[in-house]
Amino acid sequence: MTTLRSDIRKTGLRKTVASLGKPRKATYVVLAIFVLGSLFPFYWSFLVASRDNAMLSERIPSFLPGGNFFANAARVFDTVPFWKALANSVIVSGTVTLTTVLFSSLAGFAFAKLRFRGNNKLFVFIVVTLAVPTQLGIIPLFIAMSELGWAGHLTAVIVPNLVTAFGVFWMRQYTVDALPYELIEAARVDGCSMIRIFWNVCMPAVRPAAAILAMFTFMMSWNDFLWPLVVLDAGNPTVQVALEKLQSGYYVDYSLVLAGTTLATIPILIVFVLLGRQIVAGIMQGAVKG
Amino acid sequence: MTVLDKVAPEGSKAGERVSPRPTFRHRLSRWDVKVSPYLYIAPFFIVFGIVGLFPLLYTAYVSTFKWKAGDDDPDFIGLDNYKELFADSQFWNALVNTISIFLLSSVPQLVFAVLLAALLGARLRGATGWRVGILLPYAASLVAIGIIFANLFGPKYGLVNGVLQTIGLDPIDWQANRFGSHVAIAIMVNWRWTGYNALIVLAAMQAIPKELHEAALIDGAGTWRRFFNVTLPLLKPTLIFVIITSTIGGLQIFTEPKLFDAMPGSNNGGSTNQFQTVTLYLYQTAFQNASLGYASAIAWVLFLIIILIALVNFFLTGRIARTPAVKKK
Numbered sequence: 001m002t003t004l005r006s007d008i009r010k011t012g013l014r015k016t017v018a019s020l021g022k023p024r025k026a027t028y029v030v031l032a033i034f035v036l037g038s039l040f041p042f043y044w045s046f047l048v049a050s051r052d053n054a055m056l057s058e059r060i061p062s063f064l065p066g067g068n069f070f071a072n073a074a075r076v077f078d079t080v081p082f083w084k085a086l087a088n089s090v091i092v093s094g095t096v097t098l099t100t101v102l103f104s105s106l107a108g109f110a111f112a113k114l115r116f117r118g119n120n121k122l123f124v125f126i127v128v129t130l131a132v133p134t135q136l137g138i139i140p141l142f143i144a145m146s147e148l149g150w151a152g153h154l155t156a157v158i159v160p161n162l163v164t165a166f167g168v169f170w171m172r173q174y175t176v177d178a179l180p181y182e183l184i185e186a187a188r189v190d191g192c193s194m195i196r197i198f199w200n201v202c203m204p205a206v207r208p209a210a211a212i213l214a215m216f217t218f219m220m221s222w223n224d225f226l227w228p229l230v231v232l233d234a235g236n237p238t239v240q241v242a243l244e245k246l247q248s249g250y251y252v253d254y255s256l257v258l259a260g261t262t263l264a265t266i267p268i269l270i271v272f273v274l275l276g277r278q279i280v281a282g283i284m285q286g287a288v289k290g
Numbered sequence: 291m292t293v294l295d296k297v298a299p300e301g302s303k304a305g306e307r308v309s310p311r312p313t314f315r316h317r318l319s320r321w322d323v324k325v326s327p328y329l330y331i332a333p334f335f336i337v338f339g340i341v342g343l344f345p346l347l348y349t350a351y352v353s354t355f356k357w358k359a360g361d362d363d364p365d366f367i368g369l370d371n372y373k374e375l376f377a378d379s380q381f382w383n384a385l386v387n388t389i390s391i392f393l394l395s396s397v398p399q400l401v402f403a404v405l406l407a408a409l410l411g412a413r414l415r416g417a418t419g420w421r422v423g424i425l426l427p428y429a430a431s432l433v434a435i436g437i438i439f440a441n442l443f444g445p446k447y448g449l450v451n452g453v454l455q456t457i458g459l460d461p462i463d464w465q466a467n468r469f470g471s472h473v474a475i476a477i478m479v480n481w482r483w484t485g486y487n488a489l490i491v492l493a494a495m496q497a498i499p500k501e502l503h504e505a506a507l508i509d510g511a512g513t514w515r516r517f518f519n520v521t522l523p524l525l526k527p528t529l530i531f532v533i534i535t536s537t538i539g540g541l542q543i544f545t546e547p548k549l550f551d552a553m554p555g556s557n558n559g560g561s562t563n564q565f566q567t568v569t570l571y572l573y574q575t576a577f578q579n580a581s582l583g584y585a586s587a588i589a590w591v592l593f594l595i596i597i598l599i600a601l602v603n604f605f606l607t608g609r610i611a612r613t614p615a616v617k618k619k
Contacts, residue, residue, distance in 0.1 A: 023412035031409055035423035038485065041438045042430070044449070061449075112332035122331065129338055129365070131538065131600055136589040137345025139576050140352060144344075160341035163334045179375065193319070194326035223431040225545050226569075229589040230577060240433040247437055247549065256440055261434035272429040276422030283486065284493035 004077060042265065049073070049259035072259035076246065079256065081235065082263070085242035092154055092228075093221040096161045101210050102216045103163035108171025109202045113179060114194075123172065129165045138230055145231055156231040157238065161221060167213055174209035175202065212282035215275055222268055239264045300510065346593070349586045357583035357599060359576075371587035381588065383563055384571040385595075387472065391547075391567065392540035394476035399484050400532065404525070406488035408517065411495050421492075424485035439451060443474040443550075455480030465551055468564035475565060483539075487532050494528035534603045541596050544569040548605045568592050 020185070048055065051066035076082050110116070111123045139161065142151070150156040179202055187197045225240045232238065234245050246260045272279065353371050357364040375381055404417025406424060414420055428436070442449050443464040451461035464474040498521065506516045546566050559574070566574075572592065576585035 023409075023414050027409050027412055029412070031406075031414075031420050031424070033421065034485075035426075036407060037481070038426045040425060041442070041481070042426070044442065045434065045438045061452075099333075101436060106330040109335050110327040114330075116324075116327035119327070122335075126334065129342060131596075132342055132346065132593075134595050136542075136572075137342065137349060138573075139582055139586050139589060140345040140348035141341060142576075143348075143352075144340075153416070160337070162337050162522040165334070165338070166332050168331075178563065191319075194322050198330070219429060225431075225433050225434075227574070230573075240431055243431070243433045243437065244549070257437055258441065261431070261437055264431055265429075265434050268429050269426075269433065272426065273422070276425070279420050280418065280421045280425060283489045284496075 010062050035161045042092045042262075044271070045258045045264050045265070046262050047255055049262045051255065053253065053255050063127055068255065069259065069262075072255045073263055076263060079258075080242045080245050081237065082120050082239075082242055082260070085237045085239045088154060088237065089222055089239040090188070092157050093218050095158050096221045097214050097217045100164055103170045104167030104213060105175075105206060105210055106198060106250050107168040108173075108175045108206070109179075109198050111168070111172040112175035113181070113184060113202070126165050126168050128198065132142065138227060141227075142230055151231055152233050154232075154236075157224075157228050160227065161224075164217070166216065171206065171209060178209070179205045212285075214280060215271070215279055216282065218271070219268060229285060317486070327377075349589050352583055353586035355583045355588055357581070357586075359580035359582055367583075371584050372591070375587050375591060380563060380566070381568070381571065381591075384559075384566045384568045387468075387547075387565055388541060388543060388561075388567040390469075390472050391475050391479070391543060391565070392537070394472055395479035395483075396533065396536045396540055398476075399480045399487060399536065400529065402480070402484045402556055403487035403491050403532070404522075404529075406484065407491035407495055408521070410488060410492050421489060424488060426485070427482045428486045430482065432482075432545040433549060435482060435545050437480075439474065439478045439546075440550050465560060466564070468560075471550065471560060471565040475543075475550055478546050478550075479540070479543070483536065487536070490532060491525060492526055495526050498524050528607075530603070534600065538596060539605060541592070541599065542569050544573065545565050548573070 046069070047061075047063065047065055049072050050069035052068055055061045055066070111119060145151045145156045150159070183201050183205070184197055187201050192200070215239075223240065223243070228238045228241050229244060232241055234241075237245065243257070243260050243264055247257045322483050354366060354368055355364040355371075393591065410417070410421060410424070443451075445451065445461070445463045445465055447484055448464065450464070456460055462470045464470045502520050502524075506520050511519065547559060547567050547570050550565060551560055559570050568588065569592070572585050572588045575588060577583050
């Protein structure tokens with residue numbers, strides 16, 4: 001290393017080496033194009049939603065928003081039970097997020113720090129199940145939900161998502177490093193029960209990972225489509241199912257439909273803008289660990 | 291290994307010294323140590339049993355019946371559903387569509403993700419802002435995006451055709467044209483996932499030691515040579531990870547083709563099934579035609595295809611990932 005440094009000094013390459021990783025103007029231009037590309041469909045959806053369908057017959061319409069957004073949004077609420085859909089989505093995503101974080105943290109704690117027969121084998125099994133596409137089981141799952149009388153109810157959407165293999169995997173990986181054995185030992189000596197150790201020692205230590213898991217789970221659950229579409233009916237939809245129903249009429253009223261997509265996207269965009277930094281960090285951390 | 295095991299026996303010795311029989315409190319605590327781990331991992335296994343394992347096995351069972359929804363006494367027909375499936379041109383058509391859309395989406399996606407990661411890896415001003423901006427599509431709901439892109443790619447009034455015509459090109463019927471519809475759906479998939487994958491690649495890039503780049507620079511390697519000879523080989527494991535995850539996702543693609551055709555009375559895969567995918571065919575067979583037995587056969591064949599491709603990937607991964615190490619020695 002030192003020789004490398006002195007080489008750099010001798011050969012006058014210092015400037016070049018220092019310039020490693022320095023962005024050029026073109027870098028910013030290309031990135032700006034990508035970000036604009038990322039934003040454009042959102043903006044387009046708002047644009048159509050804020051005007052009327054006449055705009056769609058123009059070859060290249062003006063890119064300024066019109067004044068009809070609230071009128072179109074109001075029509076969304078008239079056409080489908082959108083308030084109910086929003087409430088349903090909040091209930092489903094909220095419950096699923098809470099239980100997934102809780103159960104995943106519990107299992108992650110057990111796999112990372114507790115010794116029990118079959119620990120490793122059971123964990124490997126969980127990792128393998130990550131590859132099993134759950135949506136292939138929708139037919140028997142649908143039959144089962146019908147038998148239980150849950151079809152059409154939110155229970156049918158919540159129960160299959162109470163905990164995920166990814167969540168367990170994620171929390172275990174984090175807990176291994178984040179929670180020193182000494183802390184658990186100290187708590188044991190003080191006479192803590194296992195569940196108290198989990199709640200008062202483990203949870204505070206793994207809070208960052210739990211927060212990231214919560215965000216991911218909420219986003220996934222909010223955007224989930226196939227299973228709610230199968231198991232819920234038009235009268236009791238989640239937001240995504242309601243959107244699909246908006247679109248599937250005999251005549252597609254794009255101002256109406258895209259007002260719906262805009263309304264459905266706003267909550268998740270707000271979450272994303274507020275917590276974007278953590279989400280980015282979470283994805284990158286997961287990539288290195290996974 | 292764990293402290294807990296050390297603590298528990300010590301406690302029991304101390305207990306024995308005081309009295310020959312362990313106290314109730316003590317027994318409770320030993321029971322707690324023993325049983326707790328199983329209680330903590332139980333929720334996953336219960337849920338997986340109900341929504342993962344049972345459906346998979348039950349799907350296999352259903353697939354041996356001629357089973358219509360609401361049919362109380364379905365006929366057992368053995369492997370006839372599978373025989374029918376292998377002769378079903380619509381299934382093969384859907385499989386070809388799925389693979390075509392998957393290739394059109396994953397290959398450019400990977401190239402752009404690596405390019406973007408290289409750009410994002412520079413010491414940018416407002417680095418986080420750029421990263422969040424690139425990742426925005428990931429937050430979008432698939433349904434919303436499906437509808438928005440269907441509108442943008444509309445054959446008559448879509449903006450994309452408007453732009454094509456304005457710059458003097460012929461408009462393309464993005465829905466009727468088979469290849470065109472695949473391209474449009476692939477663009478939708480790429481739009482959503484490129485930024486996400488770029489961040490994964492970026493994380494791997496940042497794990498590459500700086501000294502390697504410095505050394506290559508001193509050896510006179512330019513930007514592109516450093517990229518191809520230093521960065522890319524070290525990214526291999528990550529790239530393979532990205533390929534595998536996008537394969538599994540790509541083979542199950544459903545929402546995008548389902549929402550791409552908004553025409554009234556359409557069966558959501560195109561008028562001649564030109565962009566019907568396997569999962570879409572499965573959904574339609576089960577929940578529109580109510581042929582649960584046949585749909586189950588589709589599900590199992592798709593599952594086996596995914597396993598097969600995962601194994602091929604796994605095999606290739608092992609070989610490719612080992613190559614650089616072998617070279618070094």
